Amino acid sequence: MTTPSRSPFYIAVFLLITAGISLAVWRHIELGIPWLTGEQRPVWMVEARVDFDGANDSVVASLNVPAQPPGFQILTEQAASPGYGFSIIDKPGSRRAEWTKREVTGPQTLYFKAQFIPDPGAEPEPPAQPPKTKQLFWEEPQATAVREILAQAKERSSTPESMTRELIRLMQPDTRVQNTTLLMSEENYLQLLVNMLNHSGIPARTADGLKLEDARRRQQLTPFLQIYNGERWLTLNPKTAAQGVPEDLLLWRQGSESLLDVVGGDNSEISFSMLRQTVPALQLVAMQSKGNGLGFLSFYELPIEEQGMFRMLLLLPLGALVVAFMRIVIGIRTSGTFMPVLIAVAFVQTTLIPGLIAFLSVVSIGLAMRGYLSSLNLLLVSRISALIILVIFITAGLSIFGYQMGFNTGMTVTFFPMVIIAWTVERMSILWEEEGGQEVLVQGSGSLFVAISAYLLMSAPLAGHLTFNFPELHFAILGLILLMGQYTGYKLTELRRFTPMKVYD
Amino acid sequence: MDWISPRSLTRLGILNMNRRNVDYIARYNERSSYPLVDNKLKTKLVVAEYGVKTPKLLQVVKQQHEISHFREMAEGLAGFAIKPAKGSGGKGITVITGRDEDYFVKASGARVGAPVLERHLTNILAGLYSLAGTPDVAIVENLVESAPSLARYSHQGVPDIRIVVFQGYPVMAMLRLATTASDGKANLHQGAVGVGLDIGTGKSLNAVQFNRPITLHPDTGLALENINIEDWEEMLEMASRCYEATGLGYMGVDLVVDANEGPLLLELNARPGLAIQMANGRGLLPRLRAIESLKRPHFTPRERANYAMETFASL
Numbered sequence: 001m002t003t004p005s006r007s008p009f010y011i012a013v014f015l016l017i018t019a020g021i022s023l024a025v026w027r028h029i030e031l032g033i034p035w036l037t038g039e040q041r042p043v044w045m046v047e048a049r050v051d052f053d054g055a056n057d058s059v060v061a062s063l064n065v066p067a068q069p070p071g072f073q074i075l076t077e078q079a080a081s082p083g084y085g086f087s088i089i090d091k092p093g094s095r096r097a098e099w100t101k102r103e104v105t106g107p108q109t110l111y112f113k114a115q116f117i118p119d120p121g122a123e124p125e126p127p128a129q130p131p132k133t134k135q136l137f138w139e140e141p142q143a144t145a146v147r148e149i150l151a152q153a154k155e156r157s158s159t160p161e162s163m164t165r166e167l168i169r170l171m172q173p174d175t176r177v178q179n180t181t182l183l184m185s186e187e188n189y190l191q192l193l194v195n196m197l198n199h200s201g202i203p204a205r206t207a208d209g210l211k212l213e214d215a216r217r218r219q220q221l222t223p224f225l226q227i228y229n230g231e232r233w234l235t236l237n238p239k240t241a242a243q244g245v246p247e248d249l250l251l252w253r254q255g256s257e258s259l260l261d262v263v264g265g266d267n268s269e270i271s272f273s274m275l276r277q278t279v280p281a282l283q284l285v286a287m288q289s290k291g292n293g294l295g296f297l298s299f300y301e302l303p304i305e306e307q308g309m310f311r312m313l314l315l316l317p318l319g320a321l322v323v324a325f326m327r328i329v330i331g332i333r334t335s336g337t338f339m340p341v342l343i344a345v346a347f348v349q350t351t352l353i354p355g356l357i358a359f360l361s362v363v364s365i366g367l368a369m370r371g372y373l374s375s376l377n378l379l380l381v382s383r384i385s386a387l388i389i390l391v392i393f394i395t396a397g398l399s400i401f402g403y404q405m406g407f408n409t410g411m412t413v414t415f416f417p418m419v420i421i422a423w424t425v426e427r428m429s430i431l432w433e434e435e436g437g438q439e440v441l442v443q444g445s446g447s448l449f450v451a452i453s454a455y456l457l458m459s460a461p462l463a464g465h466l467t468f469n470f471p472e473l474h475f476a477i478l479g480l481i482l483l484m485g486q487y488t489g490y491k492l493t494e495l496r497r498f499t500p501m502k503v504y505d
Numbered sequence: 506m507d508w509i510s511p512r513s514l515t516r517l518g519i520l521n522m523n524r525r526n527v528d529y530i531a532r533y534n535e536r537s538s539y540p541l542v543d544n545k546l547k548t549k550l551v552v553a554e555y556g557v558k559t560p561k562l563l564q565v566v567k568q569q570h571e572i573s574h575f576r577e578m579a580e581g582l583a584g585f586a587i588k589p590a591k592g593s594g595g596k597g598i599t600v601i602t603g604r605d606e607d608y609f610v611k612a613s614g615a616r617v618g619a620p621v622l623e624r625h626l627t628n629i630l631a632g633l634y635s636l637a638g639t640p641d642v643a644i645v646e647n648l649v650e651s652a653p654s655l656a657r658y659s660h661q662g663v664p665d666i667r668i669v670v671f672q673g674y675p676v677m678a679m680l681r682l683a684t685t686a687s688d689g690k691a692n693l694h695q696g697a698v699g700v701g702l703d704i705g706t707g708k709s710l711n712a713v714q715f716n717r718p719i720t721l722h723p724d725t726g727l728a729l730e731n732i733n734i735e736d737w738e739e740m741l742e743m744a745s746r747c748y749e750a751t752g753l754g755y756m757g758v759d760l761v762v763d764a765n766e767g768p769l770l771l772e773l774n775a776r777p778g779l780a781i782q783m784a785n786g787r788g789l790l791p792r793l794r795a796i797e798s799l800k801r802p803h804f805t806p807r808e809r810a811n812y813a814m815e816t817f818a819s820l
Contacts, residue, residue, distance in 0.1 A: 328523060379632070379633060379638070380632065380633070380638035434594070435694075435695065485527075486527065487523055487527075488521075488524035488527050489511070489521070489523065489524075490511050490514055490519075490521045490523075491521065491522060494514075494521050494522065495508050495509055495510070495511060496508060496509075498509050498519055498783065499508060499509045500713065500717060500718055501509060501513075501517055501519060501782070501783060501788075502509050503718075503786075504517060504786045504787070505509075505513040505516060505517055
């Protein structure tokens with residue numbers, strides 16, 4: 001007889017295991033699903049508060065809100081403004097929250113709240129078309145001054161970035177020369193920079209950033225300079241010429257012209273308050289993955305009830321793994337192949353000690369009753385059926401008795417699968433008759449040992465977390481079980497069984 | 506706790522449970538052949554075609570109404586055995602050794618009336634003793650009278666000889682003797698004594714009970730060292746012949762020696778146990794591998810038996 005080569009089998013198992021693990025790793029990296037249960041992620045809650053006085057007229061308040069702030073992801077957005085109509089208007093280059101109301105009198109307050117997750121990789125998309133420079137007409141003598149400063153900056157630079165840096169340096173008070181003094185006044189510094197850069201052919205604009213500090217109130221935005229380097233918009237500090245967005249800086253406005261427009265109101269003001277919160281990383285992923293294509297792989301899409309069911313179901317492979325390991329590698333004898341897993345599942349619901357007490361009492365009472373059944377010489381099917389009814393009586397009796405005595409734990413008996421218990425009683429009793437009480441003890445305690453091991457593994461929070469959030473790991477479990485099916489080595493218990501062979505070695 | 510290292514087990518060539526299941530039973534035993542050995546009636550019929558003798562079949566009870574014929578059939582018989590065809594581990598076997606007026610005398614000495622036996626037959630038909638409770642057939646066989654040379658070693662029960670046959674080659678053998686602990690049954694894990702037999706000569710090697718070496722039978726007190734099985738070559742050939750009959754590559758053949766008829770086949774087992782290695786003090790693996798590496802297998806049962814006698818005495 002020829003034996004088929006086993007290498008395709010091992011390759012398939014290897015593929016299963018690597019596929020399972022690499023899919024899990026990929027989802028961890030791509031979706032940020034945490035490996036551990038308790039992981040927390042920081043989230044910034046920013047609240048923009050708009051105040052204005054109504055002037056007995058219809059009002060349109062339009063606030064610029066962040067679209068794609070560099071370094072952050074928007075998690076949630078909401079507006080609180082009783083009596084106002086609210087909508088978010090998305091246009092390329094500008095995203096605005098708009099409140100509307102027909103009749104407005106007196107002081108008004110509008111709130112806009114958003115949660116931001118720090119995400120170093122988040123970058124705004126580069127504009128589809130390169131922006132155009134805005135040309136401004138300069139009058140003499142400013143025109144000459146601008147020309148000269150730009151020429152000076154250009155000479156010392158090679159790229160739009162370095163040009164901007166040079167320009168900022170030239171405009172600083174300590175390096176200021178006559179030309180700059182002519183142009184400058186404190187208020188228009190940033191706008192002047194923008195105009196000059198545009199004049200030199202570098203598209204430039206202003207942006208507003210919010211410095212994030214925990215539990216700050218009434219914060220104002222800081223202006224920043226943005227230039228277009230031919231590929232994307234770069235952010236620079238207009239004072240220090242430092243390039244890039246600091247980690248704790250949220251760019252609230254970029255691109256759009258105005259921060260806040262209120263039509264039909266006076267004395268409009270805006271201020272920001274912020275709070276650093278932490279949310280469980282898992283919850284974050286669940287919130288983010290809604291509407292995300294990758295979310296299809298997740299059970300969070302299901303209704304809550306089904307989710308609970310799958311939580312339990314997805315633990316079963318772990319139990320099966322434990323049983324396979326205990327029987328194939330360790331060599332523990334159990335009564336019924338997968339009875340221990342089902343008992344372990346029941347333990348998960350009852351917790352260990354009450355479950356153990358309930359299980360042992362049901363089985364031992366059942367065994368005593370089965371003794372009488374066996375003297376009746378019944379046929380198998382009716383014997384088992386009678387046993388199922390007896391087991392239900394016993395559980396009902398125990399529950400009521402336990403409840404009367406004031407132990408609520410008595411009720412947990414109902415979590416045990418009745419049919420499985422009936423079969424367990426039947427097998428144990430046959431075993432008793434055929435092999436004697438010792439074998440019953442060996443197999444019974446073996447089954448309980450396996451059930452408890454499976455329970456300990458299945459009830460570990462990490463196990464529940466991993467199996468539910470990384471269901472692909474079950475491929476790896478399947479692979480391991482298949483591998484064990486090919487294990488032809490000695491079981492641990494056989495090392496003991498064959499001990500007398502020592503003398504022949 | 507006393508342990509043996511896996512390395513010395515490997516050195517001894519001890520076949521273990523997992524390897525037996527994966528490398529031998531799953532590979533060499535066709536699933537479709539299992540009913541042949543799990544059903545004693547089918548076994549009897551199929552081995553008869555290959556000239557292997559079994560205890561004489563007296564009656565087959567397949568249907569409930571056939572039970573009424575049992576009484577007339579049993580009328581003139583002194584001893585017989587009622588067995589469920591699909592029973593396992595000796596369950597449901599009733600042995601009648603004699604008559605006392607209208608009563609039947611069981612092996613244990615108890616006297617039972619014909620209605621009791623008829624109810625037993627009904628139970629067998631309903632599947633009380635068959636695996637998974639499927640409906641069964643009852644067979645009534647001639648009583649085996651153990652040859653006195655062997656019977657004296659056994660406490661109650663008939664001593665039988667288990668021969669493991671691999672691809673038609675008898676590879677290892679042991680004599681199984683019932684004890685009080687085993688309740689007259691010849692199953693090793695129930696406490697019967699296993700005496701390893703030299704495959705070359707049929708002489709006893711070592712003896713074990715409950716996996717521990719012993720030298721005397723615990724009940725009869727007889728020394729177990731110098732047992733010699735007669736007609737050894739014939740028995741090996743018989744066992745070897747069962748391979749042609751069933752096609753099972755790895756099986757256990759259980760034989761008894763009848764005082765009048767000589768060696769008879771009792772039953773076949775598609776999943777023979779591993780304890781035979783301890784009774785022999787040898788591992789099965791070197792012998793199994795020797796057969797697997799044979800380039801030209803022998804064709805006749807006699808050739809195979811002779812090959813085994815020559816080769817395995819030293820392995």
